[in-house]
Amino acid sequence: MQIKKVKSIKRVERDIDYTYNVKVARNHNYFAKDKLLKSLPILVHNCDDPHNVKEVESDVSRIETILWWDEVMSTRCNDPKRSARVIIMQRSHEGDLTGHVLSKEGVDYVHLCLPARYEPDRLLTRTPLDFKDPRTKHGEPLCPERYGDKELGELEAELGAYASAGQLQQRPHPRGGGMFEVHKFAIKDNIDPAQIAVAVRYWDKAGTSALDADSSTKRTAGVLMYYMKDKSFVVADVVKGKWSSTIREKIIRQTAEMDGRKVRIWIEQEPGSGGKESAEGTVRNLAGYSCRPDRVTGSKEARADQYAAQVGVENVTVLRRTWTSEFIREHESFPTGRYSDQCDAASGAFNKLFKTKRAGTWGKRH
Known part of the structure; x- marks a missing residue:
């Protein structure tokens, strides 16, 4: 002793x-x-x-x-x-x-x-x-x-x-971040709903770092993003929290009900059988909604690359809400920050919108 x-x-x-x-x-x-x-x-x-x-x-x-x-x-x-x-x-x-x-x-x-x-x-x-x-x-x-x-x-x-x-400065990462030039996010109070072309809600169900001493539950984040008719992107809503698997599935279902059936839902599927079963379980939970698992490949940095590029050319707007400050701070420290679930979910939503945009399949299910 x-x-x-x-x-x-x-x-x-x-x-x-x-x-x-x-x-x-x-x-x-x-x-x-x-x-x-x-x-x-x-x-x-x-x-x-x-x-x-x-x-x-x-x-x-x-x-x-x-x-x-x-x-x-x-x-x-x-x-x-x-x-x-x-x-x-x-x-x-x-x-x-x-x-x-x-x-x-x-x-x-x-x-x-x-x-x-x-x-x-x-x-x-x-x-x-x-x-x-x-x-x-x-x-x-x-x-x-x-x-x-x-x-x-x-x-x-x-x-x-x-x-x-x-x-x-008591900010353990350089101002402006690594990948994301966060000062180039446009901040708006509202947008015109008539200008929304496609909406995607993307869920990251395993966003807690291994460094978290309280890892009894993992942090989940679901980001709602729009692709607008003027070819810009809007982060419209973020739902996040630490929940048990049962509560998490109820919140994901409740969020889908509030978003409506026009919003396409994607669930990140982590590697391995456990990740597949978890993603498929959520898809079953969202029966009646357009929901699919997304089997991700490559590093989170690679998956966020195109999203970060659009932020850099000032083509991404974030709505001013209670979650906005924390959302931007997480981007500022990405990819070395303690949490990355909001960034992962946002880049996932962006990638789905971007692929749909390139394929020219607006209004169609894919």
Whole structure:
């Protein structure tokens, strides 16, 4: 058993406020006494830089840290009603500890994000902490007294695009993404339904990365995409979630009923007998609808190539909905991000529309 020595214990008294700081090798435990609580201390577990940047690319090392947080630190709060766990870290991977906790459902984390250079479109500082980023100009340094434009520029050049995106901007992938130029997505509130030529809903039923520590259920995503009469493409709807197989099939069926019979449905069929049985089971579940399994081949990057090209020439529109921001963020980190199910489903829908377009079979079943 590993034993960590206590480095120091400090007590600070200001009127009736008391703060005890017990410092150990891996984390700091703060016991804070609030004026209003008076006799009830608040225990804060402060986890500082849980990942070693040199080891964060290791699946084993990363998952080990996540399991430590979930299975060890989750039991360290003696009074959950008045205790808190705090993670202080730089982003170094999509699947790091911050990425893990932000993706968890049913857990209320407050996310305070302070990128080294200000990005107006990433306002992640309005929290119960009553703090608001005072910066207003794009690219403005966080702490110009220490790192001004010159110093930040030198550091960015030394770190490179990938490390700068994570360690400085708290976005663990270069801005603009790898395959997808996400700034070229057109965003609209609505479209004219009369201009829709063909509609496809494509389902990816196995979009959870193996890096997900909570892999008891896999994330499913279904993307509805239109091919328009002006030869453009529109991402109209995204349904996604982690469900058991029974609930998933009910949601897929319910979605088909809401989409209507004019929407063609495709189900990604993964390699192997299990993938075939799963896809065929969904097709049977959607009896009465135009639904077929899609036996995919090649890498996900290859399958997304033509879709990414259309995004690059500004020929893909995404409707402004509650799911839009996450949809675009996933494209930004594709193909190295933690999740790829929305991108996989979108590229699948695009490929089916594109093949139909090339074959000139509008209005026909294929």
